[in-house]
Amino acid sequence: MMYNLVNELLSLVKTYENDSLNPSEDLNAFRRWLNERDPGKATSKKQSPVWKGKASGRSADSVINTSLVHLYRYAKMHAKAAIAGSAFSTPDEFIYLITLTSAGEMSKTELIKQNIHDKPAGTLIIKRLFDKGLIVQKSSGIDKRSTIVQITEKGNDELKQSMDKIRLASANVTTPLSGNEKIELIALLGKLEDFHYAKNFEKN
Structure with a gap:
């Protein structure tokens, strides 16, 4: 029996299990992982991708910007399907709650800033969450002009009920x-x- 080879395979399987985000017992998945970590492949010169309009001068910057816009739209489609039938009207609402869950209470201005919205759009999202009882607002003890928002127990419950579908929607985008x-x-x-x-x- 080729013990050295068996030991090397066991070592590779352990590395695969520790290094992969979602290790699978599927042999084809393990084979793909082996191919990706092949030193010869890693050091070889990557071929330049081909895209529409490249021959006529369309830049890589243009392609990247277009792809990012398209991917945002695909992600939004998956997110809308995930929140169908829930308390959320738009994907932005559960994203605001996820921000409050992970980062804790914060000012309305900071919450809007973290989600890269302009003030009018962010204020409307916060108002909808407040009207649904998913967040509460209170005056800041430091700056009376600033309003602090935090997620409520109801907001946590609604988020938990939707999280499995939201995670699946996220996974679908990067499948x-x-x-x-x-x-x-x-x-x-x-x-x-x-x-x-x-x-x-x-x-x-």
């Missing part, structure tokens, strides 16, 4: 990507977000 590709994409999108956040908010 074709492997675990490693998702990590790479998070890093790239984070770089873009950090740049634009600093440019638009940190100087204010």
